[in-house]
Amino acid sequence: MAYPNGKLSEEKVFKDPVHRYVHVRDKLIWDLIGTREFQRLRRIKQLGTTYLTFHGAEHSRFNHSLGVYEIVRRMVDDVFKGRPEWDDSERELCLAAALLHDLGHGPFSHSFEKVFHLDHEDFTRGIILGDTEVNQVLRKVSPGFPQDVAEVIAKTYKNKQVVSLISSQIDADRMDYLQRDAYYTGVSYGHFDMERILRVMRPREDQIVIKESGMHAVEDYIMSRYQMYWQVYFHPVTRSAEVILTKILHRAKQLHDEGYVFTHAPVHFYSIFEGKLTLEDYVKLDESIILYYFQAWEDEEDAILSDLCRRFINRQLFQYVEFNPNEEMSAYFELTSLFKEAGIDPSYYLVVDSSSDLPYDFYRPGEEEERLPIHLLTQNGQIKELSRQSAIVESISGKRRTDHKLYYPKDLICDGTKHPEAKMKIRQLLGLT
Amino acid sequence: MAYPNGKLSEEKVFKDPVHRYVHVRDKLIWDLIGTREFQRLRRIKQLGTTYLTFHGAEHSRFNHSLGVYEIVRRMVDDVFKGRPEWDDSERELCLAAALLHDLGHGPFSHSFEKVFHLDHEDFTRGIILGDTEVNQVLRKVSPGFPQDVAEVIAKTYKNKQVVSLISSQIDADRMDYLQRDAYYTGVSYGHFDMERILRVMRPREDQIVIKESGMHAVEDYIMSRYQMYWQVYFHPVTRSAEVILTKILHRAKQLHDEGYVFTHAPVHFYSIFEGKLTLEDYVKLDESIILYYFQAWEDEEDAILSDLCRRFINRQLFQYVEFNPNEEMSAYFELTSLFKEAGIDPSYYLVVDSSSDLPYDFYRPGEEEERLPIHLLTQNGQIKELSRQSAIVESISGKRRTDHKLYYPKDLICDGTKHPEAKMKIRQLLGLT
């Protein structure tokens, strides 16, 4: 089956700064873009709080989703079409899954998921399969099509080639976000020769492999990813904003649990706070809603909530020091006591944050978040795993690098009007004097 | 007088996609950036509703304001410093005025100003002179400094050289936004050789002139501006979104005036609706607040308000036809009647929108929005007005081009379940059949 009136009478294009143009010929795609659930992604930033570090990073997930779609479109239409071992009948499925892969992301989703134990992938599946405009569009292809799309995104779909287009170590998702995030932040790290990589991709058995002649382009891509992680995604200032955001959510929930009477009631949060979040409520959340509440809560009586909101809205972030959990736990406990002594609640104002990345790893059965590895196709048809061919990739393969930082509000501990002695000790322990 | 501890111990930089880096050495500038009024500009998009046409245009006025500051900094530090006819003591004033020139912009300011008869320049002055963090920072330079900054932005400051840096036909404001808006939208029109233009700018008497050798770079800049206006700023789809936005504001005010009981009361709008807007209320407005209300109002009982909000949030915009007010007014009146007959309120659903631009004009005393003209400095020291030297500029000089469009909701008039006859006549008049 196929979408009714499958092709638009005239191709539509979106001007895109990264791929120049995003081309849409399929009515299916055009209609999906027009749904309220997809339009909602305009109100969710691609990089969460990163805009507080890199002011250019104000782009949305809508922006990125179109890009992933466009890359997959080029793969299937310009590279794979007509090749052996490629099934053209999966084309619409590839395009739809690419477009919708981030559909379930919520506002500042990293922090939200952590605090409320949510998983955006559940919501993606929920929106695709539930009573939504997206579902209505997808069902026009066939009754089973929404389920297929959901399975591709969940990586459980039977045709692993299709899955790997958006969920492998070198998929359209990563290729788009590295370039796009580099473009909007303005950093010089996210560049690699995507056109070259697309040209050397080949469907082979249950995966997409890369012709060996393109190995250096892939190395460059892996390095871009490595650099973007450490230069942009794990930037300590961004993490400071996330720490505060997380603590605001914690505080609001705690106040709600304790029966605190909000001046500005957290109506949109009730079902989350109470663990009864519905799809309908979830879809109503976006970053304008969150920012609305945070601004309203600047006027709450609760000093912690209002202070944290003020910090987030006006970008009065926490400072940080490097922290080694293996050696410095006693100092941490001492600081905790001193914070209490100084009247600063350490559960909100003294926060350890860790980040880690695994820039490339080959398949390890049993790991939770296993990623399909990158395989090279040699001239004589053999298939070899990348890190065994590339010294550079081998050097960073499977090596998880973790980085811990201790965040604190410098202004509070430098203001000596109250508890000057405790604060002096804090400053000494933090190396501020 | 000068700002206390005037220089930062180490230069701060912002990574900027357009200018590569924004450099801050002055504590004054650093402190201004940190104020809540300046941080608020992060929540106001530079191009209003344009992101609904060009999905990349999600950048904020914060982003742009840093850029204008950086251009002025390069002018005064790299080009003008030490030249005859330039007064270095105005440096801090130039930098502060550049940074703050858009401070008073509100959410979707074009529409807001139109509907509520506001002027963002009043609010810029208000924030600079009022009881604000910005004012506190500025006063540290000297008690009269806030007034000077306000005058530069209001173009009334005595030293017209300073004024012209941010308010002439070729000022830092325009140079930044043309490049920045082109970068984020991805269009290829906004490029010109700014580095060349900066190099040939010379302070001369009460203005900044351009060495004649740079005339072609200036022509290129004027053409960029012309193209950006017609390709981006006046894009009919963007205007469609603005039409809807405007009508939402009108409707909400009307309902308020009529005593309609909102399910979701427009608390933030009360003072605007009632013509009693204070600076404090104004500063609380940003686009997250507006989007919050528009989403809430999707559930209002009033059918017009909820429909318009739904259209805006989900980008279900109006379509348009070209409209010639000189020849087609009778058709317009006929359409108005037919809309009523069809049960579609024409005051909200049949809207004429006009846009016009004057890409370059020389000084004409008495005009309201007079712009300082661009003057060229010839090799032998003469000063000549640009449009008399450049055939290209002459060709578009002083010629106002106006474009009228008639916007309407295609879905409503194509839905023939009710009033099929009136709707058929409407479709005929609009050329849809």
Place this chain on the structure above:
Amino acid sequence: MAYPNGKLSEEKVFKDPVHRYVHVRDKLIWDLIGTREFQRLRRIKQLGTTYLTFHGAEHSRFNHSLGVYEIVRRMVDDVFKGRPEWDDSERELCLAAALLHDLGHGPFSHSFEKVFHLDHEDFTRGIILGDTEVNQVLRKVSPGFPQDVAEVIAKTYKNKQVVSLISSQIDADRMDYLQRDAYYTGVSYGHFDMERILRVMRPREDQIVIKESGMHAVEDYIMSRYQMYWQVYFHPVTRSAEVILTKILHRAKQLHDEGYVFTHAPVHFYSIFEGKLTLEDYVKLDESIILYYFQAWEDEEDAILSDLCRRFINRQLFQYVEFNPNEEMSAYFELTSLFKEAGIDPSYYLVVDSSSDLPYDFYRPGEEEERLPIHLLTQNGQIKELSRQSAIVESISGKRRTDHKLYYPKDLICDGTKHPEAKMKIRQLLGLT
């Protein structure tokens, strides 16, 4: 008929800085690129003496020819294929003509053609139809194919759509060189949205028209062309180098005519000097040969020849003043006399150079170098000439701008050891004192 084994087993690509990649799938094109006549274009600079002004402009006609081919390939494969009014059977002809359109260019061809009354188009035809490797390759398509290719390049081919791809006001030739020359010189003027223009090109009757929706992109292209002419192609320093080059060729020919015995005999020039240039001799000429002679001639006894060669090789160019032939002829004659008096031969050292451009013009029957005009296709299928729709284009349409300069060797006339009085008068007339 078609080329034997028409498609390569695997697509070949050339990495190209302007178009990212040049794609070759046709064995015909691959074989043409491999011919000695095409490889010769590597030794002829695209912009002649411009590298002495813009040091980046060292790119060859080989470079440009691949680019023109690639643009035409995109037109026919990506835009025109399958459209009504387009004849796909002309595909190979379009590609071959695009690739070979500059085949007959000689070294520094502008100057060569002027001095020796040659026409590179004659040589292009000669190489295509003569006893050459190019001809052998072309004949494999069909016996008449070389003639067809030659006719397309000569603009006499019956299918004017094919002709216009490389010879109209907005052809692949211009689109490539504007972008390429901008890229290599580094100027910011040659940018326009070629991808957009390609997307709106439509074959219609005997021409290629542009959909009206792309008018602004075309305006931008016309302006790019205008700017490139005045900023790059007619740059006075480049013209100074050409003046010297021209005078070297004049001098060498004159010496040859007079029976002067060269230390380094101009073997490669004999047939040109004597008006008996053969195709075989012509093809042997390239810029390495010319530079070889110019360096050798630095040691000739003839003072004028050796001085001019030294100037060219070591970039000791002439200076210039603006010159108005209508008003300043008497000054020119006086200068001529004074140069003679000062012992400086004015026929080599006092040179008037004029350049003029016609950035865009509509068709005027009877003009020598008539260009096919640009036509827009309106939404309702009408065809309108560009300059009647665009105010900007109209402003520069058909207006020839001419610029005259008088070139002279400043060092010689400032060296007062001999004929100080005459030289002082010269300096006065030239405004050097």
Place this chain on the structure above:
Amino acid sequence: MAYPNGKLSEEKVFKDPVHRYVHVRDKLIWDLIGTREFQRLRRIKQLGTTYLTFHGAEHSRFNHSLGVYEIVRRMVDDVFKGRPEWDDSERELCLAAALLHDLGHGPFSHSFEKVFHLDHEDFTRGIILGDTEVNQVLRKVSPGFPQDVAEVIAKTYKNKQVVSLISSQIDADRMDYLQRDAYYTGVSYGHFDMERILRVMRPREDQIVIKESGMHAVEDYIMSRYQMYWQVYFHPVTRSAEVILTKILHRAKQLHDEGYVFTHAPVHFYSIFEGKLTLEDYVKLDESIILYYFQAWEDEEDAILSDLCRRFINRQLFQYVEFNPNEEMSAYFELTSLFKEAGIDPSYYLVVDSSSDLPYDFYRPGEEEERLPIHLLTQNGQIKELSRQSAIVESISGKRRTDHKLYYPKDLICDGTKHPEAKMKIRQLLGLT
């Protein structure tokens, strides 16, 4: 002492595609650029035969030399000036050495040096210290200045900070050529954030160190270098052209030694062939001269010389197979015999070529071509060697990667008209059947 009339009355600029503009304020630099020895670099390609692989790589050493100068100028004027541990009095020396560092390069210098045992660094010193225009300009600063410049370039100058600006693992030379070669070839590998690196460079004792906060930018630079080496500089097609070039020079010398009478005598080569090369002769050599001879020699009677020249000029290169000298020497000897049997001289037509690179290495005393290592400056003032801080750099540090290829003329061994049996065996051994 300083250059007389040290500053130009107005800054001169060169438009540069890589650095936007090259700025010259010093009359010393302006005069050096005007010398015949520096202008000669326009006739020597930066990347030798690479243009036969990447058609964009037609840029000259003149182009690159200006770029290196500009980077050093930014270092000393924008970053180092006024810092502790930096001696501003070395400024002119730094600029001059940067500009002139490649002055002694000859045509296709890699091959020339190899065949004739020349060293371009000797000629650089020779030109700087000899009877040249460059020397005359330099001596105006002071009698000892030419010697200082030569020592900086030879890395023997006493102030090692100055030396390291153009001769360290992260010097202006490398930073320019990586970016420039990437720009002209069009590959996507040479990008890194030079502006960031410049900003974090600090003079410290006898070197220039990098603030630790810039480590990732340096990693990116190292990876760019690694990629450029394997993707561009060691490209097998480029090496094929170099193999042929080398064999042409060998053949011509051998013929000269054997008393062969050239139709076109190698006048410019006499002194090289006879080991009596003078500076004066050397400076006359450039690539136009070489290409002149190669074209002339296509008509020589000697079949090998004319065939090799034809191959070079018309880009009819050799093919290659991978070659493992440890395992395949017996096959190589067998091929040698078979080539002789087939009438193809293996000393010219069967060539092993090896390339190797050491992308980054720390200091190892006693090594011939030792490079100053890159040191990081930590926040608390410690200095650490890069490869001990960066896992990526460590992974490629000190690891020499060598690659051997066997080059041969496929056309000759596939042409079975003579010696078909030997040729069939050759094809079998080379895996061509």
